[in-house]
Amino acid sequence: MSIRQIEAYEPLTLLSVVSFVKEKGLIPKESRVHCEEIGDGNLNLVFRLVDQSTNQTLIVKQALPYAKVVGESWPLTLDRARIESEALQEAEKLVPNLVPKVYDIDYTFAATVLEDLSDHxxxxxxxxxxxxxxxxxxxxxxxxxxxxxxxxxxxxxxxxxxxxxxxxxxxxxxxxxxxxxxxxxxxxxxxxxxxxxxxxxxxxxxxxxxxxxxxxxxxxxxxxxxxxxxxxxxxxxxxxxxxxxxxxxxxxxxxxxxxxxxxxxxxxxxxxxxxxxxxxxxxxxxxxxxxxxxxxxxxxxxxxxxxxxxxxxxxxxxxxxxxxxxxxxxxxxxxxxxxxxxxxxxxxxxxxxxxxxxxxxxxxxxxxxxxxxxxxxxxxxxxxxxxxxxxxxxxxxxxxxxxxx
Known part of the structure; x- marks a missing residue:
């Protein structure tokens, strides 16, 4: 089942996030992709993906419905992912050189695909x-x-x-x-x-x-x-x-x-x-x-x-x-x-x-x-x-x- 067919939120994994970006057309379906989870915060999953044929890189940030430091006993709204993505888009209109580019927003998965800033x-x-x-x-x-x-x-x-x-x-x-x-x-x-x-x-x-x-x-x-x-x-x-x-x-x-x-x-x-x-x-x-x-x-x-x-x-x-x-x-x-x-x-x-x-x-x-x-x-x-x-x-x-x- 492709990830776009899933109708309900679920946390992305190292495997499913690759399908996620390919189904969106952000990386060619035939590409080999290296993926790693790089998040160190308490509220989100953050993945870095590298298209090994072109060296194109992307960041996928997904909100979790709870704080990782506490677990599911501390629930959090997924709507914060929408707010974050739309706030970035607002800033991008005003100061495009001072925020990362937003390539895609997926409201179902509370996920945003972003410019990779690994050189910073x-x-x-x-x-x-x-x-x-x-x-x-x-x-x-x-x-x-x-x-x-x-x-x-x-x-x-x-x-x-x-x-x-x-x-x-x-x-x-x-x-x-x-x-x-x-x-x-x-x-x-x-x-x-x-x-x-x-x-x-x-x-x-x-x-x-x-x-x-x-x-x-x-x-x-x-x-x-x-x-x-x-x-x-x-x-x-x-x-x-x-x-x-x-x-x-x-x-x-x-x-x-x-x-x-x-x-x-x-x-x-x-x-x-x-x-x-x-x-x-x-x-x-x-x-x-x-x-x-x-x-x-x-x-x-x-x-x-x-x-x-x-x-x-x-x-x-x-x-x-x-x-x-x-x-x-x-x-x-x-x-x-x-x-x-x-x-x-x-x-x-x-x-x-x-x-x-x-x-x-x-x-x-x-x-x-x-x-x-x-x-x-x-x-x-x-x-x-x-x-x-x-x-x-x-x-x-x-x-x-x-x-x-």
Whole structure:
């Protein structure tokens, strides 16, 4: 039975995925195909296929109906595969050079056939190794500006925007963010994961009512502010890079939310790498040089975003109030404040919440790792509490530097 005759979802295998792409005409039926499963995440199967006669390569990503780390006791919607694929298509219309090409979407199998990016590396891995990418900040700033402007009320009619909000409503994956980013790390929760040695710092955080009030405000924004179509999980593991190319991948958490969330997520992961390098790079000169590069990434990303967003607003905004003096600056100021707060939540979440980052957890010396994690908690708290007092990106960079000096 060919795979196209199967009418119900089932997980693909190394054998069936080859039939899957051949039946779609993406690889000739007579071709010999090498296939391997390369996924290392918790929510999906990912296959790489190579047509051995032409060396053509494809990626097939299929959503699983549960989280692999837990199993079938943690069910997940397959509709997230549709959301991811359609979010990639939206981004491809706006910034085709900054996302992988989508060759096919199969809604029955919750699978997407994508461009192979094996000549790139995951940004997190490259940064951990101390590598610099000269186009990264410009590319991410451009991606953020186009996606966050062009999917917003400034660029769309109210009716079209509301249709898209429905199209990208993503309640199950949003709940993961609501719980694991905004709630659980700030309370005693079974999902939290941290070394026992951090308990004094964690307890202090849980007892900090001023901090929790500010996090509650940020969570409310995440829950209610449908400003633009977000990637929803824009960390350094969701970016592929090489010297002259940047590709944003995996928008399965996409939904309409506050603009600052994507920017804050990216900044948080750059900040976590900055903190980790304090313990990773032994040579002082090399460490200072690389940490300066990381802060430049934050600064340049924001400036490119701000300038490009403003230019798009001036050229393409359809909102009647768009030309009112000061309006675009107000929107950017709110976005910047939100960015800082969301970054702080993400830094804390990645330090004591369920899902960590290799930047910190991969520090071999336990004492050094603990010091870095204490610095991360301090930095995250400072970002959240001081976000209304930081008026420009240079002040943000200085806060990160001073919190870790």
């Amino acid at each position: 590396v995951i940004l997190r891995k490259g940064l951990i190794e101390g590598k610099q990418y000269p186009h990264l900040a410009n590319d991410i700033g451009t991606y953020l500006a186009y996606t966050l402007f062009s999917t917003s009320d400034a660029a769309l009619s109210p009716q079209e925007k509301k249709k898209r909000v429905v199209q990208f409503t993503n309640p199950e994956l949003c709940q993961i963010t609501e719980d694991l980013v905004f709630t659980d790390p700030f309370f005693k929760s079974e999902t939290n994961n941290y070394p026992q040695e951090l308990q004094p710092e964690v307890s202090e955080l849980w007892e900090d009512s001023a901090l929790k009030l500010e996090v509650a405000k940020l969570k409310q924004k995440f829950l209610t502010n449908a400003e633009a179509l977000l990637h929803g999980d824009l960390h350094t593991g969701s970016v592929f890079v090489k010297e002259d190319s940047t590709k944003v991948i995996d928008p399965e958490f996409a939904f309409y939310g506050p603009r600052g969330f994507d920017i804050g997520a990216f900044f948080a992961n750059i900040i976590l790498n900055y903190i980790a390098q304090e313990k990773r790079i032994a040579d002082l000169g090399k460490r200072e040089e690389f940490q300066a590069y990381l802060l430049e990434v934050i600064e340049e990303t924001w400036q490119v975003f701000k300038n490009t967003f403003t230019a798009l607003w001036q050229e393409s905004a359809v909102e009647k109030f768009a030309d009112v003096e000061g309006y675009v600056n107000y929107v950017l100021a709110v976005t910047f404040e939100d960015t800082i707060g969301f970054a702080g939540c993400k830094v804390i979440r990645r330090t004591i919440g369920l899902a960590h980052v290799e930047d910190l957890d991969g520090i071999a010396n336990l004492d050094a790792q603990l010091e870095a994690k204490r610095a991360a908690l301090k930095t995250g708290r400072s970002l959240i509490l001081n976000r209304q007092n930081i008026t420009n990106v240079k002040e943000l960079v200085e806060l990160v530097r001073s919190a870790n000096s």
